[in-house]
Amino acid sequence: MVVNPTAGKGRAAHAGAGVLAGLRRAGHDVVDLTAPDADAALARARAAVDGAGGAGGRPVDALVVVGGDGMVHLGAQAVAGTDVPLGIVPVGTGNDFAATLGLPVRDPAAAGAALCRALDAGAAGRRPVDAALVTGPGLRIGAPGDAGGPRWVAGAVSAGLDAAVNARANLLRHPRGSARYTVAAALELLRYRPWSYRLTFDGVVDRVDGVDGGRRALRLRPGPAGTATWSGRAALVTAANGPQIGGGIRVAPAASLDDGLLDVLVATDLSKAGALAVFPSMFTGGHVRRRKVHVVRARGVTIEPGPDAWVAGERPLPVAHADGERLGPLPLRVEVRARALQVLVAPR
Structure with missing residues (x-):
């Protein structure tokens, strides 16, 4: 123990x-x-x-x-x-x-x-x-509880605004409890601008696109060996094995722990006002019904800086977090491993 x-x-x-x-x-x-x-x-x-x-x-x-x-x-x-x-x-x-x-x-x-x-x-x-296996060249830098190498993730890998909020919450001494995430979110939203990403998916099963205010699908470009890519600006990029993070934020409400898939949430190019509107609805999962919020169900995803990430004046991309812990900077590869984790659960 x-x-x-x-x-x-x-x-x-x-x-x-x-x-x-x-x-x-x-x-x-x-x-x-x-x-x-x-x-x-x-x-x-x-x-x-x-x-x-x-x-x-x-x-x-x-x-x-x-x-x-x-x-x-x-x-x-x-x-x-x-x-x-x-x-x-x-x-x-x-x-x-x-x-x-x-x-x-x-x-x-x-x-x-x-x-x-x-x-x-x-x-x-x-x-x-299921569990997610994360690999990437930056995992050796400041990885709590490990000296480097691949990292297993039980819940979700956050690489956008949610990662920035996680990092800020970890620095706050007050308030205690889950209220820290709310305060951290408010502080991060004050200086928020969408970041530039490139995502490469493999094993895509389906896409679920937000419907409030009209449907606009996340456009994936076919790549080699059955992969698909997307490049653009986003507020949220989260590869979720389970449905919630941050003490009850329903980031991927339809995610299942045993379906052999990741639910990859991508909230594209939200304005500051849009991000302010989306965040409260994440506690109920209602954000997935918004027009610029998309979920791609796939077996794996590579998350890396996009083509505009190095433009002068760009804010650095957030350092990825998982299960509340710091993982490391992008790029990262996240792959689901079906039934990789046995958990003790009393039979009903």
């Missing part, structure tokens, strides 16, 4: 102690892998999954994380692509991935009880879900 003691205004430390005690009372052999920082915690988690850090030198049967989406992100780096399931005690600020799974949120006692039921259920207590 790995605890982020600072998550949830410090609630995670207390919650982790309670869950650990509850799992031991239920007869489980629990190894506390909590460390002073994310790098050390991830190293311990990977060693436990590989067999070097478990009880008696055996691989662990499950990895449990206590915290928010950032801890889910850390856990995914250790267990994605393996047979070791991830248990989640969601007591962080956002908890978007846990909420999508229907897990008890900010109720560590209920989450701990659900974990015990899932573990006791064996295979019936595991839910296989």
Whole structure:
């Protein structure tokens, strides 16, 4: 088990102690892998999954994380692509991935009880879900909890205004909780201008284009080997595995964790007034009905600076974020990996 003691205004430390005690009372052999920082915690988690850090030198049967989406992100780096399931005690600020799974949120006692039921259920207590694998030359720069290389993402990769908001929210000390995202959004919208992108999709299944005020499809140009490209200015570029980010922002409301596809949201060339109008509707998912908001369902997407990104006077593109954590600068490649992540979910 790995605890982020600072998550949830410090609630995670207390919650982790309670869950650990509850799992031991239920007869489980629990190894506390909590460390002073994310790098050390991830190293311990990977060693436990590989067999070097478990009880008696055996691989662990499950990895449990206590915290928010950032801890889910850390856990995914250790267990994605393996047979070791991830248990989640969601007591962080956002908890978007846990909420999508229907897990008890900010109720560590209920989450701990659900974990015990899932573990006791064996295979019936595991839910296989998709994860996104992200690659790119900039991932080694300031990647929290990892020294570099590909990164697994449980929820969504944000590379537009939502990434800028995420970065700003991470710097704010006040207010606490999900209100930080609202304040960060207001601050970023004050200086917003759309950025220039080039997107290359592969495995496109369909496109869903906003309908309010008329339909205007996102024009994709066919490329080699079944790819399709789009270049232009956009406010939002988000490759979503799940439907929500930022503590309940329904960025891709139709996204599914187990359909083998990414829902890539592209909000094109919004004015500042347009962005101000779109943002509130993202809490309900209503933004996807707007004319300049598009969703492309595909197996993968490469997100890179567009042809105007280097023009004098352009604002730098936002640094991409995922699961609330910094990924790195563009370009990035995001690919879905079907059923790459096993999650402990108590059978109903």
